[in-house]
Amino acid sequence: RTVYLNGEYLPEDEAKISIFDRGFLMADGVYEVTSVLGGKLIDFEGHALRLQRSLDELEMQHPSSRDDLLEVHRELVRLNDITDGMIYLQITRGSAGDRDFAYPSKDTAPTIVLFTQAKPGMADSPMAKTGMKVISIADQRWGRRDIKTVQLLYPSMGKMMAKAAGCDDAWMVEDGAVTEGTSNNAYIVKGNTIITRQLSHEILHGITRAAVLRFALEAQMKIEERPFTIEEAQGADEAFITSASTFVMPVVEIDGAAVGAGTPGPVAARLREIYLDESR
Numbered sequence: 001r002t003v004y005l006n007g008e009y010l011p012e013d014e015a016k017i018s019i020f021d022r023g024f025l026m027a028d029g030v031y032e033v034t035s036v037l038g039g040k041l042i043d044f045e046g047h048a049l050r051l052q053r054s055l056d057e058l059e060m061q062h063p064s065s066r067d068d069l070l071e072v073h074r075e076l077v078r079l080n081d082i083t084d085g086m087i088y089l090q091i092t093r094g095s096a097g098d099r100d101f102a103y104p105s106k107d108t109a110p111t112i113v114l115f116t117q118a119k120p121g122m123a124d125s126p127m128a129k130t131g132m133k134v135i136s137i138a139d140q141r142w143g144r145r146d147i148k149t150v151q152l153l154y155p156s157m158g159k160m161m162a163k164a165a166g167c168d169d170a171w172m173v174e175d176g177a178v179t180e181g182t183s184n185n186a187y188i189v190k191g192n193t194i195i196t197r198q199l200s201h202e203i204l205h206g207i208t209r210a211a212v213l214r215f216a217l218e219a220q221m222k223i224e225e226r227p228f229t230i231e232e233a234q235g236a237d238e239a240f241i242t243s244a245s246t247f248v249m250p251v252v253e254i255d256g257a258a259v260g261a262g263t264p265g266p267v268a269a270r271l272r273e274i275y276l277d278e279s280r
């Protein structure tokens, strides 16, 4: 695999960074995941804008322009012959040497890394047909989940808790309401209405979320942006998640209780179809 590091395209085993990089020592960095379907980048613009916002919130320099970034994405797709898959981008604050809680001076070079992950046939995931099972766990992340930082230990623990329970993912709950999945936004459906938590510091502002809500409105569905509880979700007609890596994925079981008929519902299926059609 060819990867990108600070302006260079390199074989993956030649891409090396300093042990003093603040991304490594302090999780001082941000990331984006952009999907590729049929060789085409999905929602690049949205990911580039959110990246800029994450960097601004952390007073971090953007080492690249939007146009250069697009070029790097395209070049990696080409060099690695990616038809379906993902591009991972990470920018960390770099380091001035030594470990220090205070940020290094503004002229410290950030570290930018991009690599691809091939996922042939990712749009035809069997899970779209069977649906996924989730458990609920307490949301124990920090309070600025709208910034897409690389601090992913708690979401990883959540994934492991889900696996240990024989499930696929965890929905995190705070003050009695669902915030989001470990790496996706959460939704329920009641009749013709889609319910999902409103944007705030409590959740990541999903790029797929924005697209799916736009398509839902165009398809005459209703949208309620508000918190919902696990109990309300268990009693809903349908539930689903969205993310760049799963698109729209039905949820059929929450903490052992079937949602609706316990099989993927028509609204999630339709939104998935529209999203994939519009993206390709």
Ligand code: PDD
Pocket: 033, 180, 181, 182, 183, 184, 185, 203, 204, 205, 206, 207, 208, 209, 242, 243, 244, 245
């Ligand atoms: N995760 N919420 C969280 C906590 C996420 O980590 C993600 C994305 C989303 C969905 O955002 P988007 O639609 O922009 O992908 C919501 C990525 C895919 C990941 O960590 O792999």
